[in-house]
Amino acid sequence: MIKKKVPNCKLYKMLMECRKPAENAIYMQNRNPRNLEMMKIAQRPDGYLLDMPGRCFWNKLVLEKTTKGLTASVQHYTGRTVLESSTEEWSLSKHLYRPYDMAAYVNFGRIFARRCLEAGIIEVANYNEAPEGSKLGRFIKELENNGLKLSESPQYKKHYAAYTFRMDKPWMIQNE
Structure with missing residues (x-):
């Protein structure tokens, strides 16, 4: 038997x-692996300067348009x-007249x-460019109208004593 030296x-x-x-303290353990991303304090990958769409995102919206419909x-x-x-999912396509028209x-x-x-x-970060009146433009507009924000908030960075500007901490509740 090996004794641990204390x-x-x-x-x-x-x-x-x-x-x-x-004894009377209440502790909570958050098991969400993306909790730090939601609080804006996780490291966000910056990517490389020459990357075309960039990799400065936590979640990105990817749209694939095919002749049979749209995949998001x-x-x-x-x-x-x-x-x-x-739009090719059975549960969606049974309610759509065509999976590739404006209403769909x-x-x-x-x-x-x-x-x-x-x-x-x-x-989510959105790098898709779509004209205002096009089908993709209307799709993106509906995402915004239904509560999905298409740009990510800036990452919280620790301030130093010499900085005059200090970001609000994202986990603090602001009184408005």
């Missing part, structure tokens, strides 16, 4: 006592697809925004 000093004992939770997905910066939906894009925008909000995604 230092015999007062400082070590004081540190061990401080680690014990208080939310991609995490690690390359993993977080959420994906298409508008209704698909509403459905996709709702699915994002239900999954806990409230803001």
Whole structure:
């Protein structure tokens, strides 16, 4: 049997006592792996200067337009697809007259925004350019109208004493 050597000093004992939770304290453990991203304090990858769309995002909206319809997905910066939906899904296509007309894009925008909000995604980076009156433009407009923010908030960076501008901490509740 191997005994673990414990230092015999007062400082070590004081540190061990401080680690014990208080008897009447309430502790909560958040198991959401993207909690730091939601609080805006996680590291955001900056990417390289010459990257065309850039990689300065946590979640990005990816649209793929085909002859059969539209596929929209939310991609995490690690390359993993977080959420994906298409007008070709059976549950959607049975309610659409055509999966590639203007009404389908508008209704698909509403459905996709709702699915994002239900999954806990409230803001995504959008690098897709679409004219205002086009089908993709209406799809993107419906995403905004239904509560999905198409730009991500800036990352909270620690301020230094010499800085005059200090960002509001995202986890603090602001009284307006």
